[in-house]
């Protein structure tokens with residue numbers, strides 16, 4: 352693959368990217384309080400006295416959130432730190448009633464790990480994970496409900512986030528997109544974050560710098576809170592181009608926090624980037640350091656679900672699917688589950704072709720996803736078994752599937768009701784072929800004088816005469832015999 356470069360007046364520039372992903376932890380309650388962490392409730396209904404920072408309230412650590420962070424660390428093949436610590440990160444914001452965020456700074460719960468990404472051309476790259484730490488989310492300021500006032504909703508205040516920081520190993524918008532999708536896939540498989548970027552349960556801060564090949568890293572800018580994979584990719588391109596223009600016109604890029612405006616396709620300065628010391632981090636005196644046992648980590652590890660890469664490798668081995676097919680089948684865990692449910696007791700090749708082909712097409716056409724599929728895995732397996740045992744042929748099966756999607760009837764019921772059973776009676780097929788050959792003596796003569804292509808015509812005519820129900824293999828065989836007689 353040719354490397355991604357930005358062409359400037361002074362030559363080519365390499366783009367350097369590091370992502371900080373905030374992933375909302377799947378848990379019933381918040382990181383330090385018992386209030387519900389559920390999304391979408393009426394404003395300020397999921398707020399405890401702790402979340403509202405009433406004086407004298409004490410945070411109590413939610414063990415399930417810690418378990419989720421450990422699971423995620425294991426899924427990222429990362430070091431799990433048995434000792435970690437919560438620090439206060441001090442800053443003022445209207446939706447942050449404490450005046451600080453409880454986060455982890457010096458001692459995060461998860462250390463170095465790795466995510467393997469795969470690009471469109473099949474190239475694989477390893478992207479380093481620097482760390483993962485736990486922190487609280489802030490509340491939400493609402494500016495668009497009233498012309499003169501802003502409102503505060505504290506439902507999100509105190510909800511657990513995992514901040515997952517990558518090394519500056521990413522080199523193109525495509526790689527950034529692949530990294531985010533892979534990370535999201537891993538989190539979903541683990542059940543530690545739902546990965547829903549529209550609802551804000553996964554958002555990315557995008558750090559971008561540019562350099563000439565072989566140079567040290569130059570100053571980066573951080574684009575805050577980008578909430579879709581597509582916008583991340585666009586923001587990188589726009590921001591890298593802006594930086595190249597600055598360097599080439601003799602300027603310097605300032606370390607800044609910027610915003611991406613997708614409507615104008617530009618990034619704008621928000622503020623100068625704070626350095627860590629600006630936050631006056633210090634250990635939260637209300638919380639003990641977090642010490643966990645290796646045996647607990649081992650337990651969590653033993654109970655991890657199969658991860659996407661392992662599932663891919665296994666599907667390839669057990670069902671003989673190609674690398675491309677395994678990637679599509681494992682993109683979402685419930686698709687992989689559905690596939691296996693069908694393929695385990697069916698002809699695996701048939702199952703793969705049908706699921707990736709007609710079944711997906713039917714879902715698309717009806718605007719459904721696998722969860723609300725009108726055809727169950729068992730129902731599809733029954734259809735395939737009717738093909739395998741020659742009750743119906745493939746062409747009729749497509750028709751049956753369409754009916755199944757529409758009526759919810761089973762394959763057997765439809766075949767029965769419509770009388771679609773395949774005709775394997777060679778006598779009946781032979782008779783039908785003979786009639787067609789008699790009615791088309793001119794074409795038979797042409798065929799015999801070398802026009803081989805007409806064979807397809809005879810097949811088509813026979814199938815038509817038999818209403819599509821003839822066994823195609825028998826038709827082919829008998830046609831050959833009668834035409835060459």
Ligand code: ADP
Nearest residue numbers: 367368369370517518519558559560568569571
């Ligand atoms: P902070 O927490 O202040 O934002 P970090 O040092 O933790 O700073 O880095 C944040 C992110 O910036 C990481 O994802 C890292 O990979 C990325 N990064 C660091 N240096 C560069 C650079 N020169 N160009 C692009 N990204 C960078």
Ligand code: MG
Nearest residue numbers: 371556558573
């Ligand atoms: Mg940052």
